[in-house]
Amino acid sequence: MIAIEKRGPASDTEIVILLVEDNPADVRMMAEALHVAEIPNRMFVVSDGEEALAFLRRENAFSGVPRPDVIVLDLKLPRKSGHDVLAAVKGDAELCAIPIVVLTSSRAEKDMIESYRLNADGFVTKPVGLNALVTEVRVIQNLVRWQATWND
Amino acid sequence: MTDAISSVQTHPGGAAVSVEQRRLVLLERVRLAYGHMPSSQLVALAGAVVLAAVQWSVAEPAAVIVWLACFCAVTAARVGDGVAFRRARPPAGGVSRWRNRFLAGAVASGAVWGAAAAVLFPVQSLEHQVFLAFVLGGMVAGAMTTLTPVFPAFALFALAVLLPVITRFLLEGGLIHSAMGWMLALYLAAMIVIGRRIHRAITDALNLRYENSALIAYLTSARDHAEALNQELRSTQAALQKSNEELERRVEERTAELSRINAELEKFAFVASHDLQEPLRTVANFAGLLEARYRDRLDEDANDYIAFIVEGAAHMRAMIDGLLAFSRAGAQYRAFAETDCEAVFGRAVEGLSAAIHESGATIVHDPLPRIFADSRLVEQVFRNLVGNAIKFRGREPPRVEVNVSSDDTHWIFSVRDNGIGISPRHHRRIFEIFERLHGADKYPGTGIGLAVCNKIVESHGGKVWVESQEGQGATFRFTIPRLPRRGA
Numbered sequence: 001m002i003a004i005e006k007r008g009p010a011s012d013t014e015i016v017i018l019l020v021e022d023n024p025a026d027v028r029m030m031a032e033a034l035h036v037a038e039i040p041n042r043m044f045v046v047s048d049g050e051e052a053l054a055f056l057r058r059e060n061a062f063s064g065v066p067r068p069d070v071i072v073l074d075l076k077l078p079r080k081s082g083h084d085v086l087a088a089v090k091g092d093a094e095l096c097a098i099p100i101v102v103l104t105s106s107r108a109e110k111d112m113i114e115s116y117r118l119n120a121d122g123f124v125t126k127p128v129g130l131n132a133l134v135t136e137v138r139v140i141q142n143l144v145r146w147q148a149t150w151n152d
Numbered sequence: 153m154t155d156a157i158s159s160v161q162t163h164p165g166g167a168a169v170s171v172e173q174r175r176l177v178l179l180e181r182v183r184l185a186y187g188h189m190p191s192s193q194l195v196a197l198a199g200a201v202v203l204a205a206v207q208w209s210v211a212e213p214a215a216v217i218v219w220l221a222c223f224c225a226v227t228a229a230r231v232g233d234g235v236a237f238r239r240a241r242p243p244a245g246g247v248s249r250w251r252n253r254f255l256a257g258a259v260a261s262g263a264v265w266g267a268a269a270a271v272l273f274p275v276q277s278l279e280h281q282v283f284l285a286f287v288l289g290g291m292v293a294g295a296m297t298t299l300t301p302v303f304p305a306f307a308l309f310a311l312a313v314l315l316p317v318i319t320r321f322l323l324e325g326g327l328i329h330s331a332m333g334w335m336l337a338l339y340l341a342a343m344i345v346i347g348r349r350i351h352r353a354i355t356d357a358l359n360l361r362y363e364n365s366a367l368i369a370y371l372t373s374a375r376d377h378a379e380a381l382n383q384e385l386r387s388t389q390a391a392l393q394k395s396n397e398e399l400e401r402r403v404e405e406r407t408a409e410l411s412r413i414n415a416e417l418e419k420f421a422f423v424a425s426h427d428l429q430e431p432l433r434t435v436a437n438f439a440g441l442l443e444a445r446y447r448d449r450l451d452e453d454a455n456d457y458i459a460f461i462v463e464g465a466a467h468m469r470a471m472i473d474g475l476l477a478f479s480r481a482g483a484q485y486r487a488f489a490e491t492d493c494e495a496v497f498g499r500a501v502e503g504l505s506a507a508i509h510e511s512g513a514t515i516v517h518d519p520l521p522r523i524f525a526d527s528r529l530v531e532q533v534f535r536n537l538v539g540n541a542i543k544f545r546g547r548e549p550p551r552v553e554v555n556v557s558s559d560d561t562h563w564i565f566s567v568r569d570n571g572i573g574i575s576p577r578h579h580r581r582i583f584e585i586f587e588r589l590h591g592a593d594k595y596p597g598t599g600i601g602l603a604v605c606n607k608i609v610e611s612h613g614g615k616v617w618v619e620s621q622e623g624q625g626a627t628f629r630f631t632i633p634r635l636p637r638r639g640a
Contacts, residue, residue, distance in 0.1 A: 126433065
């Protein structure tokens with residue numbers, strides 16, 4: 001498990017993000033975008049679907065990890081595909097409350113349709129350029145806030 | 153046989169029968185004639201014996217014996233001749249010899265009977281004379297049935313038999329004798345006439361028989377020939393059918409193979425361009441970051457290098473997007489449905505709104521029809537053509553005119569502009585993939601647009617082409633079949 005924890009100013013609006021992504025360049029971009037958007041966060045990164053589920057269930061090496069406020073999920077993953085992870089999480093009574101945003105390089109309509117069918121809370125195609133990614137990250141932030149008020 | 157076929161006459165007048173047939177008829181006649189032997193000869197011999205016995209009392213016995221002996225000799229000779237004929241079984245070609253022999257035999261018999269008038273004519277006894285006349289007349293009557301097939305045989309026989317006795321009767325004088333003589337003469341004449349008729353009837357019947365059999369043989373041969381031709385035709389047909397099926401099978405195989413290869417290529421193009429996007433994105437992302445964050449901290453050269461990297465990445469991305477679009481334009485991804493071109497055109501223009509606004513372009517169009525096509529792909533064609541029309545403008549604001557017409561089989565669309573135009577020598581090149589006529593700094597683009605249009609239009613079964621001169625704007629025309637193309 002790679003955990004990149006960029007600690008922003010300690011505040012209770014800090015969001016815990018689980019990023020499920022196997023491409024280190026995209027991981028870095030996400031970190032940069034969060035930084036530029038000035039979103040306080042603790043980001044955990046896992047690089048395949050099995051690890052993602054283990055993290056969420058706090059199994060083995062992942063005992064003691066916090067529950068994420070949002071899962072940012074890539075579709076193209078080794079071992080378990082993004083859609084499988086999506087289905088598993090949304091099918092779990094405990095975990096289904098966590099909002100999941102699919103962030104993928106695929107522009108295929110059928111991937112989007114399948115993601116929403118599996119109850120993804122958002123679908124974003126990875127854009128080119130930092131600024132565009134910052135925009136998307138702000139959308140994710142809003143989603144988390146909205147979800148939080150809903151839960152309350 | 154071909155002679156018979158070529159000159160068969162079917163009327164029994166006997167006018168123009170072929171040589172072959174005459175010979176065959178002659179053969180049959182001679183066979184008929186000989187056929188009566190030996191019975192006819194035996195009957196005649198019996199008659200001669202009776203005559204000799206009856207006339208014995210009134211004639212010279214020696215003469216009678218000599219006469220009878222002559223008669224027996226002639227009869228025996230003729231019977232032998234008949235046997236020889238049966239054994240010989242001559243063909244039609246060699247039968248005239250036998251005819252002549254028969255004729256000779258008949259004439260000999262006739263002569264012997266005729267000699268009876270000299271030898272067995274008792275001057276004193278009228279009864280015996282009448283009896284003689286009776287027997288001779290009877291012989292001639294009998295000869296009518298046996299000798300008429302060879303008419304000269306009958307005629308000469310009758311003359312030989314009766315003329316001497318007629319002459320004797322007439323020479324005797326007196327009423328009865330004259331009457332006998334003239335009656336016999338009349339009888340002779342009548343026999344000859346009737347005999348001729350009978351001969352004709354026999355000949356006609358034989359001719360008819362031969363004509364019939366010739367006809368039948370001809371028809372049989374013709375039928376066999378037709379049957380053989382039929383057979384040949386059937387087997388040729390079967391062979392043709394087989395080779396047709398073989399050909400069709402090969403065509404099907406080849407088409408399936410080509411479809412498969414095409415599908416593979418399109419999939420490859422799609423997958424390649426799709427997979428290439430990801431690392432490209434990374435390059436573009438971090439080159440952009442570098443440019444944004446480190447511009448002030450690096451020297452001029454480094455900034456230039458970074459600029460080139462960013463530019464190169466962007467260009468590569470555009471090309472890969474174009475390649476992706478190109479691969480998607482193929483048949484694999486077609487989805488035909490009724491397409492409202494008005495709506496499709498509207499969407500295409502909407503997608504170009506920034507460029508239209510920026511250039512001050514005017515776009516006019518005819519009412520556009522509903523067609524049977526893939527709406528996504530048609531939208532791409534409109535977008536590319538109108539986009540080009542705006543992009544390659546001259547000094548004036550671009551004016552784009554879209555017209556449509558149709559003929560029996562196709563819709564014909566045209567997109568006309570007042571831009572920089574295209575020289576005729578480039579008219580073919582521009583539709584090829586990655587072909588560009590201008591530097592990237594003057595007019596941006598990857599050179600994919602028209603190649604995509606071409607591929608899309610062709611996969612619908614149409615054609616696209618340009619009419620233009622340099623400096624005089626351009627008119628791009630493309631056709632779409634009214635009915636979808638079968639197969640493909």
